[in-house]
Each structure stands twice: as C-alpha cells, then as structure tokens.
Amino acid sequence: MILAEGHFGPQSSKTANACLRYIPNEVVAVLDSTQTGRTAQDILGLGGAIPVVGSFAEGMALAPTALLIGIAPAGGQFPEAWRAIVNQSLRAGLDVWSGLHTLLGDDAEFHALATKHGAVIRDLRRPPAMLDVGSGRVRELDATIVLTVGTDCNIGKMTTQLQVQQAVQARGPRVNFAATGQTGILVAGRGIAVDAVVADFIAGAAEALTMEAAHDAEIVLVEGQGSLLHPAYSGVTLGLMHGSLPHAMVLCAQPTRVSINRNAWVPIPPLTDVITLYERMMAPLRPSPVIAVALNTFDLDDEAAQQAIARAQEETGLPVTDPVRFDPSPIAEAIAAFHARRKLVVPS
Amino acid sequence: MILAEGHFGPQSSKTANACLRYIPNEVVAVLDSTQTGRTAQDILGLGGAIPVVGSFAEGMALAPTALLIGIAPAGGQFPEAWRAIVNQSLRAGLDVWSGLHTLLGDDAEFHALATKHGAVIRDLRRPPAMLDVGSGRVRELDATIVLTVGTDCNIGKMTTQLQVQQAVQARGPRVNFAATGQTGILVAGRGIAVDAVVADFIAGAAEALTMEAAHDAEIVLVEGQGSLLHPAYSGVTLGLMHGSLPHAMVLCAQPTRVSINRNAWVPIPPLTDVITLYERMMAPLRPSPVIAVALNTFDLDDEAAQQAIARAQEETGLPVTDPVRFDPSPIAEAIAAFHARRKLVVPS
Known part of the structure; x- marks a missing residue:
C-alpha cells in the first residue's frame, strides 16, 4: 500500500x-x-x-x-x-x-x-555504514558507463535508464541499472541514495555503486540526480558525475520547462548550452560526450511532442525521443553503438 | 594542546x-x-x-x-x-x-x-540540527560576496581569506569571514562544515552561513572548499558555489602542483582554463568573475616565487600575489575595488 x-x-x-x-x-x-x-x-x-x-x-x-x-x-x-x-x-x-x-x-x-x-x-536513503572518498577507482572497470543528466530535477533521469535498459540489452550487451536515489533503489532492489550521504562522500558513494553494478555487466546505466544548474542539488550532481565517471551521458529535458522547478530565477539555457556545460565539467576527469537526448513530453499533445523532438534533434544533432511515450530505441541504439565503438578501440 | x-x-x-x-x-x-x-x-x-x-x-x-x-x-x-x-x-x-x-x-x-x-x-563538523535546501536566498543580501576557489584541496582557500580580511577592512568596508570547514570554524568561532552535511543540504548550509555572516558586514569573504576538478570533493565545491552565490571569486593555486593531490591521474589545467571553468559554472545562477589569483609558493625560493607570480599575472591579466609570503594588498585591492564598483551600480 x-x-x-x-x-x-x-x-x-x-x-x-x-x-x-x-x-x-x-x-x-x-x-x-x-x-x-x-x-x-x-x-x-x-x-x-x-x-x-x-x-x-x-x-x-x-x-x-x-x-x-x-x-x-x-x-x-x-x-x-x-x-x-x-x-x-x-x-x-x-x-x-x-x-x-x-x-x-x-x-x-x-x-x-x-x-x-x-x-x-x-x-531507502540510509547511507552504508562505511564509505571511502572518491578516488577514480571506476577507471579500472571494463564496462561502459552511461549516466543520465538533466536540465532540472524530476525530469526523467531514472525513468530514461529504466525505459532503455531492455532495449539496450536486446542489442546484445549485458546491462545493469545502478540506482542512486530512493525510488531507483526501490525498483532495483539495491543502490545508494547519493543525496543522503555526508557531502564529502558523494563521489565515493557513486564509485561504490558503479563498481558493484559493473560486476556482472558490460554496460552500466547510472541513474542521474539533480542538475548542474540546480541551486539546491548541483553538488550531488557533480559528485555523482565525478564518482561514476561516465564514458557517455544522456541529457534529459522537458520542452515546456523554462526555468528550474521552484526556482524561477534560474532560467534553463538552450539544450546545446546545457550539453556543453556537462561535457566541460567531465572533460578534466574523463572526456564524456552527451550521445542522446530524452525528452519528457507528458504535458504536450502528440503533435506538439513530435515537433519538440524534431526541434531538439535539429538543435543538438543527436538522437532524441521521449522514451516513455514513444519507442526508446533511438537512445538505446545510441548507447549500444557507443559501447560497440568503444570496445573496438579498447577490447576488454 | x-x-x-x-x-x-x-x-x-x-x-x-x-x-x-x-x-x-x-x-x-x-x-x-x-x-x-x-x-x-x-x-x-x-x-x-x-x-x-x-x-x-x-x-x-x-x-x-x-x-x-x-x-x-x-x-x-x-x-x-x-x-x-x-x-x-x-x-x-x-x-x-x-x-x-x-x-x-x-x-x-x-x-x-x-x-x-x-x-x-x-x-567542529557536527551539522546544525535543521537545514533547508538551497533556494537562492542569498540574492536578497546587499553585501558583496567573495568566494575563494581552487585548483585543488589544501592550497590556500581559507588562508587567503584570512590573510586579506584586514587589508580589505583597512580600505573601509566592514568585512566578515564566513567559515565553511572545521579549521575555519575553529579560527572564526562560528560557521558550518559544509563537507559534513547531508549531500542534499550543501547549498542550503552555504546559504545559511553566508546569510549569517552578511548580517553585519558589507563584504563577506566565504572560505572555499575543494575544487571543481577534485574527483572526491567537487560536489562540495559546486554546492558551496551555488549556495553562497559569490559576486566574485579569487582563484587559489600552487605553481608547482601539476596534478590533483593523491590523484595524479587528474592533471591541473592552465590557470585560464580553470578560471573559465569556475566562471562557466557560476554563470547560469549568478555571473561571477574571478578577480584575483592567490598563489601558494611555500615550496619555492623567493626568486622563483616572484617569477611564478609574474607568470600568473601575464597568463591571467589579474592581480596575483602569495598573500602569506608577500603583501596581500593586490588581492585586497581587487576585492575592495570590485565592491566599490558594485555599490556604484547597485546602491544599497
């Protein structure tokens, strides 16, 4: 209940x-x-x-x-x-x-x-008794790590990973979902709520949960948290990025949202600017491109949703879909193709 | 003892x-x-x-x-x-x-x-019993907020603020130091260790301590933490930035340090790149320029220290000094001048 x-x-x-x-x-x-x-x-x-x-x-x-x-x-x-x-x-x-x-x-x-x-x-948010500080341990993994990032909170970062998981796996590689928030943990049955650990250990927690999820997977889909633009939660977002060290990112956005939820003073920049911000923040630790965009179009009719997707494709040059409303394949395909290219260069 | x-x-x-x-x-x-x-x-x-x-x-x-x-x-x-x-x-x-x-x-x-x-x-690191999440409350303040940021941890972010505090005050404005770490709290007698709060509350804690320090000051010198480049602590750094919403930043660096302490896999980029990274991360919430550079030259002889300062000045076009070894005035002057210009535009 x-x-x-x-x-x-x-x-x-x-x-x-x-x-x-x-x-x-x-x-x-x-x-x-x-x-x-x-x-x-x-x-x-x-x-x-x-x-x-x-x-x-x-x-x-x-x-x-x-x-x-x-x-x-x-x-x-x-x-x-x-x-x-x-x-x-x-x-x-x-x-x-x-x-x-x-x-x-x-x-x-x-x-x-x-x-x-x-x-x-x-x-679900009780932190593990013992955590280390982040130290880039994730770099030892063979698995391809993909993190969802967002223009804001509550915009589809968990849902996107859960929606594409099966579609990626259908293309061959073994895939795990790494939960980082209370709801993801509930669905996955394991994970760490990175927003609930002591601040110095955000990246360490992200490292630990990524390592665990990579144990029996070729691709780890890490649940993103917050947004680099969010005045309350950006620290959690960056710690999660630097702890999980994604090889690639998927940006989640809502076409009708013009400013950060409950913080109208922070306008959401154009998608390409947000993509650049995320890529610049990853670059010093691990260059990580945004390879697809997931749009949350729940508040648009079908035609407007399709138009929003077309506009985002044109603006970013990336595969775009609403993975809840429409077929999640464009994002799944981008992830599977990225993984396949990576394995050609770095055979495990 | x-x-x-x-x-x-x-x-x-x-x-x-x-x-x-x-x-x-x-x-x-x-x-x-x-x-x-x-x-x-x-x-x-x-x-x-x-x-x-x-x-x-x-x-x-x-x-x-x-x-x-x-x-x-x-x-x-x-x-x-x-x-x-x-x-x-x-x-x-x-x-x-x-x-x-x-x-x-x-x-x-x-x-x-x-x-x-x-x-x-x-x-000293015990978090306050009650904290709110960050919400940009700092924007209501008249005070000029200056945050030290760094290429790495343990590089002079607290020391720079403490070294320049008197010199800024000598130029007129009432100045408070806002402590954000256990050592700063020990020296100042108040503050919040932002690295010890629950991750979701980093920005909220930064907001609270900035509000308190601004109560009886025209300029608040906020003690920085960590580095946007640090694989363990970048989340604390960004949360502190977005919670304290500095009008200007002072970058702290050590000329001889080529990579992040205990993380040799993360090279420290040129100063101008680090400055750009900090400015880009502040821009969506509050445009905030880096207005001076504090060099930690403890491991150089006098001549090499002066050369490093001259090089950093040339590279960044900003006032540069080692505020411990030499006169902190160049940084204090940059802060006082920034404050004076701001008051001309936005009279309190």
Whole structure:
C-alpha cells in the first residue's frame, strides 16, 4: 500500500508512480483520501486497476504487507501529520518503506512499535555504514558507463535508464541499472541514495555503486540526480558525475520547462548550452560526450511532442525521443553503438 | 594542546597550522613525539616559541584547557590509535575539540568520560540540527560576496581569506569571514562544515552561513572548499558555489602542483582554463568573475616565487600575489575595488 495522501498525480508522487510503472505487481493500493474510488490508470495513465483507497482500513482489506511512503516533501523531512498512519501500519505488522531524509528507523516510537509487532522499517536513503572518498577507482572497470543528466530535477533521469535498459540489452550487451536515489533503489532492489550521504562522500558513494553494478555487466546505466544548474542539488550532481565517471551521458529535458522547478530565477539555457556545460565539467576527469537526448513530453499533445523532438534533434544533432511515450530505441541504439565503438578501440 | 602525532609539518597538519598562524595565543603546545624539543617556529616558520612536546604529561605541565585534534586522515575517520590520548585528556578534565567526520561526542566511551569529568567535546563538523535546501536566498543580501576557489584541496582557500580580511577592512568596508570547514570554524568561532552535511543540504548550509555572516558586514569573504576538478570533493565545491552565490571569486593555486593531490591521474589545467571553468559554472545562477589569483609558493625560493607570480599575472591579466609570503594588498585591492564598483551600480 502506497501512501500518497493529497498528492497522488503525474508530477507530485514520483516514488509512487515509479512503483506503479516498474513493479505494479507489488502494489495493492494507493492511499489518497482526496481521490477515493479512482484507479491508478485514471490518474496516471498507468498502473491499471490498482485502486485509490480513502482510508487505512480500506487498504488493509487488500492485504498489503508493507506501507510505502510514496511522496516526498522538499527537503525530505518527515511530516508529523503522517505519524498516525505510520504508527497504525506498524501496529498492524506492516513493514514500512521510506525514502525520506528523516530516517524512520531512528525514531524511538517507530522503532519500538516495529520491534513489538515484528515489522521491519526500511529506510531507502540510509547511507552504508562505511564509505571511502572518491578516488577514480571506476577507471579500472571494463564496462561502459552511461549516466543520465538533466536540465532540472524530476525530469526523467531514472525513468530514461529504466525505459532503455531492455532495449539496450536486446542489442546484445549485458546491462545493469545502478540506482542512486530512493525510488531507483526501490525498483532495483539495491543502490545508494547519493543525496543522503555526508557531502564529502558523494563521489565515493557513486564509485561504490558503479563498481558493484559493473560486476556482472558490460554496460552500466547510472541513474542521474539533480542538475548542474540546480541551486539546491548541483553538488550531488557533480559528485555523482565525478564518482561514476561516465564514458557517455544522456541529457534529459522537458520542452515546456523554462526555468528550474521552484526556482524561477534560474532560467534553463538552450539544450546545446546545457550539453556543453556537462561535457566541460567531465572533460578534466574523463572526456564524456552527451550521445542522446530524452525528452519528457507528458504535458504536450502528440503533435506538439513530435515537433519538440524534431526541434531538439535539429538543435543538438543527436538522437532524441521521449522514451516513455514513444519507442526508446533511438537512445538505446545510441548507447549500444557507443559501447560497440568503444570496445573496438579498447577490447576488454 | 594540539595533537599532531607523527604529522606536524607545513603540509601535513592543516588544522594545527591554522591555529598557530591565526590564534597562537590559544595554543600552549603541539604534541608530536617524533619531533620533541623543537618549536613551532622551527618546523613551520611561524608560531614562535610554542613547544613541541613528546608526551601528554609533558604537555599537561603547560596547563592546557583543551586537546585539539590537529591532523585529519583522508576521509576524516577517527584512528583508533588516538583513543588512549583522547581518553587521557577527558579524564584530566580537558575539553576535546575535533574536526573529524567521526563525531567524537557520539562515541559512548568518550561521552561517558566527558560527563564524568566535566569536559566538553566540541565536534567542529557536527551539522546544525535543521537545514533547508538551497533556494537562492542569498540574492536578497546587499553585501558583496567573495568566494575563494581552487585548483585543488589544501592550497590556500581559507588562508587567503584570512590573510586579506584586514587589508580589505583597512580600505573601509566592514568585512566578515564566513567559515565553511572545521579549521575555519575553529579560527572564526562560528560557521558550518559544509563537507559534513547531508549531500542534499550543501547549498542550503552555504546559504545559511553566508546569510549569517552578511548580517553585519558589507563584504563577506566565504572560505572555499575543494575544487571543481577534485574527483572526491567537487560536489562540495559546486554546492558551496551555488549556495553562497559569490559576486566574485579569487582563484587559489600552487605553481608547482601539476596534478590533483593523491590523484595524479587528474592533471591541473592552465590557470585560464580553470578560471573559465569556475566562471562557466557560476554563470547560469549568478555571473561571477574571478578577480584575483592567490598563489601558494611555500615550496619555492623567493626568486622563483616572484617569477611564478609574474607568470600568473601575464597568463591571467589579474592581480596575483602569495598573500602569506608577500603583501596581500593586490588581492585586497581587487576585492575592495570590485565592491566599490558594485555599490556604484547597485546602491544599497
């Protein structure tokens, strides 16, 4: 059962939506009393008949085994208004999964209730106990590393990797997705939330998770975070870039977004300028071209979406698609071709 | 009493050295049994007759009130080899000051000893309990904000600000130093260690400390951290840039350093390229020129130092000096002149 009270929607419940898209078989209900009686499909256009329920009791009738906090306030702190529902879940023996910065397992009341009722609290953002600082260890890998980067947050960096993963793999190479945020970790079952580690260890965490994902893969698709342009999160973005040391990048953008979300004072430059910025920041450590563009066109009609894709192709000279709405092949093909060229030059 | 066991030296005990340079009246001894009998002056060329002692007992004879951990292993973890001396200090009722990532106040044994013996453990890197994410609040300030940036870590970003502070103030404007690292906090008596906050809050922390320092100043000199080129710490650097939103930057470099410290695989580009990289990364949020260069020439003789300064001036067209070895005026003058020009355009 996913808690999305008051916020279940295409742009406002990122964690919930990713579960409904990628692991729908693990979801029995979404809890949002403001939208009772509708289905996930009604609201998101995906997730099928999974119902939106109006109360904890109604959800319990569907026999959930865990409560997932499916929405995240900016800053990721725990809203005290949710304490009652978390308590109720733990008392009912449900595990509680959370991607908030506030670690629920460290809350004395939650901890006591979980212990008493045999429930497990899984904090997706809890950093590993031991991390090293970044040191370029990723350079020892044979695998081709591809990182998604963005003009802004919440624009498709995780989704793009998940959408193209199968299509790349269908072209031959073994592919792993390396999760770097709470939602990606939920979908992939492993990873490190790089935005939740102590600042000095961002690159070290990115290194560690890239090394792990490369263990049994020829291509590692690293989930990007934030944006070099984002006034709050650019540090996480750069640390992730310098820790994962991508050989190539895929830029994610939303044609209708003209400024950084909740920061209208930061206009988003033209795509070619953003591409140049990312390439310049990688160059001193590992030259890494942007090889494709993923557009998030959810708020455009089909014709406008196709036009936006054509414009971006013309502007950047790169393969462009919306990998959710249309065929992800152009991006998958760019990644597979990049990998094949790289292997010709550097045989493993 | 400063603990620098086995590592007291010009390049290996940054925290100790800053105390000896800026707050020598608060230091009675340096503890390093490998260099007993020498003075700070012998080893650093500063700190006068402050003695190096070979044992805790010898130091206690000089009546210290606190033990400062004066060296930092990479990664900032607590070396268990130091447990005995910290225990000994707390048992003797000395406060313990530490800038390590490992928070000594959270260690059960240290905490118990401190409580029992009335000692205080001050963890300089302990993040504030509550931080917001960055949101560009600094834009509301009238003050001129100047950030030091670097080609690498441990190259003079804190020292440059502390060396020029008085010289800028002598030209009229009220100046505050905004500390962002454990050593700066020790010298200034306030600040936030931005490398120790949760990654999502780097810019938010930089914002908070810049706002506080601007409260009673016309110019805020923000202590820089790391380098955009550093494979481990670039995220902290960019978060600090985007949180403090400097109007101008001062680049710190060491003429003899050709690659990033402990990362020989990352060559340091020419100064003009580094300047361009910093300016490009600031431009989307707040255009911010590099207005001066501070060279760290400690490992050159006087003639070579002067030549390096002349070369950097020619290469960059900017005022250049070594603000420790020579007169810091060229940098102070550049800052004061920048501030004066800015006030002509934007009267407060």
